[in-house]
Amino acid sequence: MGLSRRNFLKAAAGGGLLAASQLSPVPVWAREPKTRLPEALGILYDATLCIGCKACMTACKEFNSLPPDPSSPEGLWDDPLDLSAKTYNIVKLYRSGTGQTKDREEDGYSFIRRFCMHCVDPACTSACPVNALSKDPVTGIVRYNKDLCIGCRYCQIACPFNVPKFEWDTPFPQIKKCQLCDHRLVRGSYPACCEFCPNGASVFGDVQSLRKEAKRRLGLPAGSQATFPVHRIDTGEYRYATVGHYFPRVYGEVDGGGTQVLIMAGVPFNRLGLPDLPPESTASHSETLMHTLYKGMIGPYVLLAGLFYLVYKNTSKKDLP
């Protein structure tokens, strides 16, 4: 078996890091993980209430002035297959077996929204060498500053949710992603996806209240009738709906150090394409590793040794024709 360039880089990085972790006395954290801000803002997305109408996608496009993003060369429809520089929010479909029953893992289906999670301790801001991505110290919104960006795309590699997208088709490309409609927030409004969601599946608010609401939902008996806030958590506006069969936890409570977008669903989150992340913050973990590797310039030598070792191993006799 040949050794592709991609596999070589992956293996070399893995080997170097493994060697580093074994050879150097690693401190557990280079810095404390960031914690949730008291006035953090976010969105609670409840897939059991989502009807897949994509009103949130259309509203996101309209209020962020995003062009159509057709999946076919003919370009007859705006039907993106994934997030892109032209699509900050997408509703995907999970389907299993006969796909008959909503919010069931087997022989069922579920909708799932994907957009920036506005992480508590974001890996994108940590990876950005020039602070072009930064976290608002009050609201926790993760914003992008095009004037600072040097186009290195480290944020793309760092994000565990594969969110930031690069504009490949413009002469002066920028990184594009959801910024929690901050241009609407400053005018006293709120995210367009929540304003136009007809079913209360996407609700905007302060993260403390959203977490409380998510926990209330987990305690409701499945199949009973209950009230659900619509559009935003603080208006008292609500609708009645049947309580779904919830997977018994809220995604984003702790995952990857926590996120300001919280997700509830009837299907296990990893089946919906959400990554299985440890509770430790991804950003502080990677910063610890980098600081350790470069401390006293020991790391680069260890990395080089790892590279040599893996090249030797992967090009040994058994791989030769």
Ligand code: SF4
């Ligand atoms: S989801 Fe990705 S882009 Fe969004 S804040 Fe987290 S790390 Fe950054």
Ligand code: SF4
């Ligand atoms: S908050 Fe705004 S930018 Fe983000 S997904 Fe919703 S509509 Fe789109």
Ligand code: SF4
């Ligand atoms: S607008 Fe609401 S119900 Fe419709 S797809 Fe988006 S989240 Fe689901």
